[in-house]
Amino acid sequence: MTGRRGVRGDGGGTYGAGIPALPISLKERLRGLTDTRNVLGCSVSVVTRDRTVYADAWGTARTGRPMTTRSTLNIGSVSKTVTATAVLQLVAAGRLRLDGDIDEVLRTSRIYGPRSVRSPHHPQTPITVRHLLTHLTPLTGGPEPGPYGYTYRTGAAPDPGEMGRWLHDFLTPAPRGWTYDPEHNFLKTVPGRAHQYSDIGFDLAGHLVQAVTGRYFADHCRDHVLRPAGMSGSDFERDRIPETHRARAHAWYVDGAKTGMWLDYRNLIPRSIPDDFTGHVEYAPYTTCLAPAGGLWSNAIDLARWARLWLGSGTIDGRPVLPGSVATEALTGHVSAEILAQSQAPLPFVSQGYAWHRLRGDADGIWQHAGSDLGTATYVMLDTKRGAGATIVCNTEVAIDADPRGQMLQLLLDAAAQG
Structure with a gap:
């Protein structure tokens, strides 16, 4: 990749300080992919086992605030x-x-x-x-x-x-x-x-x-x-996230019809929408008591540490969070091919670990988990063969058949291997 490398300046103090921004040409390519899918704000990070190689953000986190690598939202099923x-x-x-x-x-x-x-x-x-x-x-x-x-x-x-x-x-x-x-x-x-x-x-x-x-x-x-993983900006309780760091979830409407993979929860939108409305709609802050399946609030900086922990077999910066043998087992298939072939999952699973999984078409060593909630789209992907990882945090819902994250992840993982 070519282009000047900068350093993020999101006012986060020591939190994520010193992590280089993406090469300009890569950032422009990624932003082109999210803009095409009407994603309002996005942050990403790229890691190896030893460090966060890049972290960057673009777009709008919520009305009047830019998206930063510290912008925190509910990350769904990750x-x-x-x-x-x-x-x-x-x-x-x-x-x-x-x-x-x-x-x-x-x-x-x-x-x-x-x-x-x-x-x-x-x-x-x-x-x-x-x-x-x-x-x-x-x-x-x-x-x-x-x-x-x-x-x-x-x-x-x-x-x-x-x-x-x-x-x-x-x-x-x-x-x-x-x-x-x-x-x-x-x-x-x-x-x-x-x-x-x-x-x-x-x-x-x-x-x-x-x-x-x-x-x-x-x-x-x-x-x-x-906290042992060093994810100090993440929590399952929304109100423990400082208000200034919270992004807002958004949906994209076309002629009054919501796009994306979730139903149209108008009760979570604080303003009425004209029947012919086209544009972004910002959800009011919402919560659910069912947090373990999809209620963690996190951001690109913390998810970078999460990816590094798994690339490090349960240890990050010398601190063990999970025994290495257990982490290895988590990234191992535990469901037979015959059962997976009949799966009722919404995606084509070819290997199922403990939460982590592999999908049809994944290269050897890839383990991943996507996340989506009302108005959000996230992803963490691990390339255990190359020792690289990538994360994506979007504050706009995307449709399954119009999802830019797969192409974005491949570009980010290639950048990690080259960086």
Whole structure:
């Protein structure tokens, strides 16, 4: 790549200080890709095992504020890799068993939640921790938007006990469970024998962390995953992120119709939209109690450290966050090709680790996780063969068939290898 290399100046003090900006020609090419897809603001980072090679940002974070590498927003399903890490730490410490029945943990929990989770179609077959981490449960979100979608709301953040109460109502048979539905909340597949991407499975994994430790999920992850990894600007609790650092989620509308992969949640938009409106719409700050599956707030600087930790087999800057053998296992396929070939996941999985996965067409050594929430799009990709990683944080929702992130990631990984 050619072009002058600058240094970011986002007013972040020592946070991310000294990281070079992208080469100008690469940044212009990346911005062309996001502009074409109407992405309002984007930040990226490029890493090797030893350092953050580049970090840069462009566009608008929210009304009146530019996007920076410190602009922080809800990163969607990339959060699952953090949740899996919290679970795997407990496995490594002997406090959870990968192949243990989750009911053994739930029934003794000191934090309110479901006391047992079994498929109504296969009540004799246990759901295990490994099933949760590899999307081998029959747990599904129910009808859309349904109970899951209605957890999204503006205003005050939920209290930390709300997730356990919600999971209890969703997964506990009537009359105790208000939103329990045996036909819609569970597929008819046998636990362990069918792969389907499950947000509920990872929310339940997050609740297991609470059940084992006796601490609320966000508090435990802050102390045992995020801070040890040096991710001081990230948190599962929105209100712990300084207001000045928060970006806003956006959607792109064409003739009054929302584009992107999510339903049109007009209740989260603080202004009315004309029937023929074309342009960006900024969501009001929203929250959900179901954080483990997709509720982490983070940014390009912290996600760079997250990628480095995984390239370093669970260790970053000499600090172990996850035992090396466990980190290696997480980036190893645990689901048979036969099961994956029949997967009901929205993407073509060819290998499923613990949260991390590989998709059809990935080069050898690639492990990845995409994230999307209402009005956001993120990505973390690891190239374990070349020892490189790349992250993308966008504050605008994109459509599955018009997603610029795949091409952007390849350009960023090539830059890491060259840098």
